[in-house]
Amino acid sequence: MGWAIALHGGAGDIPLSLPLESRQPREEALRRCLQIGVEALKAKKPSLDVVELVVRELENIPQFNAGKGSVLTNKGTVEMEASIMDGSTKNCGAVSGLKTVVNAVSLARLVMEKTPHVYLAFDGAEEFAKEQGIETADSSHFITAENVERLKQANEAHRVQLDYTQPLQNGSKEERPNANGDVQLGTVGCVSVDSYGNLAAATSTGGLVNKRVGRIGDSPIIGAGTYASELCAVSCTGKGEAILCATVARDVAAMMEFKGVPLEEAASYVIHECMPKGTAGLVAVSAAGEVAMPYNTTGMFRACATEDGYSEVAI
Amino acid sequence: MGGWAIAVHGGAGVDPNLPPQRQEEAKQLLARCLNLGISSLRSNASAIDVVELVVRELETDPLFNSGRGSALTAKGTVEMEASIMDGTKRRCGAVSGLTTVKNPISLARLVMDKSPHSYLAFSGAEEFARLQGVEVVENEYFITPENVGMLKLAKEANTILFDYRIPTNGYDTCGAGVESPMKMNGLPISVYAPETVGCVVVDKEGRCAAATSTGGLMNKMTGRIGDSPLIGAGTYACELCGVSCTGEGEAIIRGTLAREVAAVMEYKGLGLQEAVDFVIKNRLDEGFAGLIAVSNKGEVAYGFNCNGMFRGCATEDGFMEVGIWE
Numbered sequence: 001m002g003w004a005i006a007l008h009g010g011a012g013d014i015p016l017s018l019p020l021e022s023r024q025p026r027e028e029a030l031r032r033c034l035q036i037g038v039e040a041l042k043a044k045k046p047s048l049d050v051v052e053l054v055v056r057e058l059e060n061i062p063q064f065n066a067g068k069g070s071v072l073t074n075k076g077t078v079e080m081e082a083s084i085m086d087g088s089t090k091n092c093g094a095v096s097g098l099k100t101v102v103n104a105v106s107l108a109r110l111v112m113e114k115t116p117h118v119y120l121a122f123d124g125a126e127e128f129a130k131e132q133g134i135e136t137a138d139s140s141h142f143i144t145a146e147n148v149e150r151l152k153q154a155n156e157a158h159r160v161q162l163d164y165t166q167p168l169q170n171g172s173k174e175e176r177p178n179a180n181g182d183v184q185l186g187t188v189g190c191v192s193v194d195s196y197g198n199l200a201a202a203t204s205t206g207g208l209v210n211k212r213v214g215r216i217g218d219s220p221i222i223g224a225g226t227y228a229s230e231l232c233a234v235s236c237t238g239k240g241e242a243i244l245c246a247t248v249a250r251d252v253a254a255m256m257e258f259k260g261v262p263l264e265e266a267a268s269y270v271i272h273e274c275m276p277k278g279t280a281g282l283v284a285v286s287a288a289g290e291v292a293m294p295y296n297t298t299g300m301f302r303a304c305a306t307e308d309g310y311s312e313v314a315i
Numbered sequence: 316m317g318g319w320a321i322a323v324h325g326g327a328g329v330d331p332n333l334p335p336q337r338q339e340e341a342k343q344l345l346a347r348c349l350n351l352g353i354s355s356l357r358s359n360a361s362a363i364d365v366v367e368l369v370v371r372e373l374e375t376d377p378l379f380n381s382g383r384g385s386a387l388t389a390k391g392t393v394e395m396e397a398s399i400m401d402g403t404k405r406r407c408g409a410v411s412g413l414t415t416v417k418n419p420i421s422l423a424r425l426v427m428d429k430s431p432h433s434y435l436a437f438s439g440a441e442e443f444a445r446l447q448g449v450e451v452v453e454n455e456y457f458i459t460p461e462n463v464g465m466l467k468l469a470k471e472a473n474t475i476l477f478d479y480r481i482p483t484n485g486y487d488t489c490g491a492g493v494e495s496p497m498k499m500n501g502l503p504i505s506v507y508a509p510e511t512v513g514c515v516v517v518d519k520e521g522r523c524a525a526a527t528s529t530g531g532l533m534n535k536m537t538g539r540i541g542d543s544p545l546i547g548a549g550t551y552a553c554e555l556c557g558v559s560c561t562g563e564g565e566a567i568i569r570g571t572l573a574r575e576v577a578a579v580m581e582y583k584g585l586g587l588q589e590a591v592d593f594v595i596k597n598r599l600d601e602g603f604a605g606l607i608a609v610s611n612k613g614e615v616a617y618g619f620n621c622n623g624m625f626r627g628c629a630t631e632d633g634f635m636e637v638g639i640w641e
């Protein structure tokens with residue numbers, strides 16, 4: 001028992017030989033975000049607050065594909081989406097197509113708490129953001145040089161890219177993994193169980209590099225990219241289209257609920273047996289304070305900690 | 316295997332005072348759509364083609380809340396959404412925020428078949444529609460005088476009932492309607508428009524498919540997305556079954572209703588009707604909804620916990636039924 005927290009910064013074909021200057025800032029960022037979450041849990045904050053707090057932090061870090069640092073659509077714009085779910089009440093909120101909202105996960109929370117709806121998108125969501133007075137910024141805040149470069153490369157290759165590629169300096173083929181040429185991606189997410197046993201999950205992303213304007217992935221879809229119940233909380237990352245059709249997050253919880261399978265086994269089964277290789281990863285915690293972080297891609301930026309003192313930051 | 320089976324719905328949550336003439340019209344439309352699907356199945360069409368065909372028919376007819384006849388947003392416009400899923404390979408396609416596409420379900424299918432994505436929305440979806448050359452019309456085409464009247468009533472009801480910015484007991488979060496069973500989604504049943512149309516089919520080869528389409532909630536905020544386009548919530552199909560839901564969108568999303576039916580079949584080994592009953596009983600909390608489902612064994616089932624659901628079902632052995640009430 002006790003609290004537990006896990007977070008991710010994206011699963012993908014993260015090259016095994018990722019250069020230090022790319023590894024270090026990301027590892028430090030993961031460490032920092034983990035620390036923020038752990039402090040909050042120690043201060044007895046509820047899971048819902050913790051996951052929102054941590055995801056806000058991840059959104060503000062330009063190296064991850066969410067908020068600032070979001071990858072770009074085929075028109076060079078950002079369209080961000082996020083969802084959040086409270087396991088004890090099953091209340092949830094989601095947003096898509098945001099262009100100016102600095103912290104998408106917080107707007108998702110407002111949708112959950114301040115409207116009779118679960119999901120708002122595009123202009124309607126932006127309007128709601130204004131009404132709520134949430135922090136907004138113009139596109140220059142979100143767009144980074146790295147992502148402009150990624151888009152350029154994707155255009156040249158006529159590909160929709162799942163974003164974890166570093167803008168290639170030398171055209172190295174390391175990130176060309178799958179037959180379909182898709183390379184893997186970002187997204188950030190956090191799951192936690194607090195000292196009272198309440199679970200929550202949140203996921204946020206800029207989506208796919210060069211995605212068609214209007215494309216929605218798995219991150220804002222309850223049951224696909226995000227899910228929380230009284231048994232567990234799950235946040236996914238990977239190829240959105242695949243995660244959506246497989247309702248990954250809900251599946252982990254369903255296996256636990258209906259088959260009585262423990263967290264680690266359920267999470268592992270869904271990722272390794274149900275998803276094509278190279279398409280997905282997830283972080284999950286159970287009400288009992290366990291953590292699981294399976295992925296079937298080369299790597300996944302992740303971190304976790306449990307009350308008994310265990311903690312891990314890895315790629 | 317058990318042969319083909321098909322079910323259609325035109326929404327859950329029906330005004331008990333619905334005039335008999337309207338009830339009759341609804342039943343005739345459901346019967347017509349069923350027959351359309353049945354002819355197709357008899358000519359060996361695949362499940363995915365049949366669900367699309369039938370939902371197109373439902374969208375085109377102004378009677379139910381989809382395509383023409385869609386409920387209106389708070390701004391008096393129409394924003395339609397739909398999703399379709401092919402159980403054999405668990406492929407899916409979904410669209411939201413459509414304002415000019417005559418048949419949203421067909422665009423959802425094109426997203427599934429002709430794009431690298433699974434879900435497109437708003438201006439991006441409209442653009443894709445034009446690239447694909449699907450039939451588009453002016454937004455006014457979808458608006459019916461009846462719904463303009465309903466919108467007015469809904470606005471009046473909302474002013475009296477609640478201002479959703481002020482949290483009040485039960486109305487500010489999803490799954491409202493606790494106090495009075497004659498309210499759904501916070502609106503009195505007389506102005507609440509059943510949200511959705513849908514069709515589920517298992518064909519002769521045992522392949523399952525599901526499709527759902529809607530104009531959404533009357534007086535919804537622009538940009539509001541409901542359960543209909545969300546895979547796992549309003550629509551789901553896999554090797555075992557095909558499911559389409561209708562009712563309070565928010566409750567369906569929280570309960571990941573469509574996926575649940577498949578999950579209890581898969582993980583608890585329940586049969587189709589058992590699974591449907593289990594899900595309706597246990598996954599809705601205080602929300603109101605209904606669903607239709609078929610299994611790869613040629614069975615058909617439906618369930619709802621609210622006041623009525625427009626539905627029709629048929630199986631290869633000659634069974635056919637159209638109904639509204641319990």
